[in-house]
Amino acid sequence: MLDKLAITGTDVWYYFVCKRRAWLSIRKVFPDEEDENMEIGRFIHEYRYGRNKKEIGIDFIKLDSIKREDGSWVVMEVKKSTKYFYSSYYQLLYYLYILEEKGIRAKGELLFPEERRREIVELTEDNKIKLEETIRGIEKLAYEPIPLxxxxxxxxxxxxYDEYCWSEV
Ligand code: SF4
Incomplete structure (x- = not known):
C-alpha cells in the first residue's frame, strides 16, 4: 500500500511522457545511480543551478526559482528544450495549483534558454479542470499493483530505466 500520495512535479512531467516511468517514480523505484542518463541529469542540474544554489522545496514540490514581479509571484521552470512542452506546461501548472491551495496566487514562466524562448503559464478555470483530471489519473495509476x-x-x-524496461526484451 502507498502512504499518503505525494505527487511531485516530476511525476506530472513523467505522466505525459511515459506512464510506466510515472508509476516507477511515484512508487520510488529509483533507477541505477550509475546510469549514464542519471549522470547527464546531474550534470544539467549543476550546470543550471551551480553546486550551491538550491531549488525551493514546498512540501513535496521543488521550484526552480520564484520571483516577485509587479506585485505578483512568478514561478520559473527551466527546461533544456521544448521537446516535451506539454509535460513541462502541466508540471508548472501543477506548481501553481499547489501554491494556490496554500493561498499563494502565482503566474508561471517556462524558460528554454537554449532556444531563447519564454512562455507564460497561468492557472485558469479551463486548464485547472484538465489538471485535476490529470491528478486523478496519476492517483489511479499509482495504485496499479505493477507498472504498465x-x-x-x-x-x-x-x-x-531503459535497462529495467528492456534488458530482457
Ligand atoms: S525506458 Fe521504460 S520507463 Fe523509460 S521511457 Fe521507456 S518505457 Fe518509459
Missing amino acids: YSKKIAACKNCA
Missing part, C-alpha cells in the same frame, strides 16, 4: 506494460518510445533513449 509499455512499448518503446523516443523517450526510452534517454531514460535511466
Whole structure:
C-alpha cells in the first residue's frame, strides 16, 4: 500500500511522457545511480543551478526559482528544450495549483534558454479542470499493483530505466 500520495512535479512531467516511468517514480523505484542518463541529469542540474544554489522545496514540490514581479509571484521552470512542452506546461501548472491551495496566487514562466524562448503559464478555470483530471489519473495509476506494460518510445533513449524496461526484451 502507498502512504499518503505525494505527487511531485516530476511525476506530472513523467505522466505525459511515459506512464510506466510515472508509476516507477511515484512508487520510488529509483533507477541505477550509475546510469549514464542519471549522470547527464546531474550534470544539467549543476550546470543550471551551480553546486550551491538550491531549488525551493514546498512540501513535496521543488521550484526552480520564484520571483516577485509587479506585485505578483512568478514561478520559473527551466527546461533544456521544448521537446516535451506539454509535460513541462502541466508540471508548472501543477506548481501553481499547489501554491494556490496554500493561498499563494502565482503566474508561471517556462524558460528554454537554449532556444531563447519564454512562455507564460497561468492557472485558469479551463486548464485547472484538465489538471485535476490529470491528478486523478496519476492517483489511479499509482495504485496499479505493477507498472504498465509499455512499448518503446523516443523517450526510452534517454531514460535511466531503459535497462529495467528492456534488458530482457
Ligand atoms: S525506458 Fe521507456 S518505457 Fe521504460 S520507463 Fe523509460 S521511457 Fe518509459
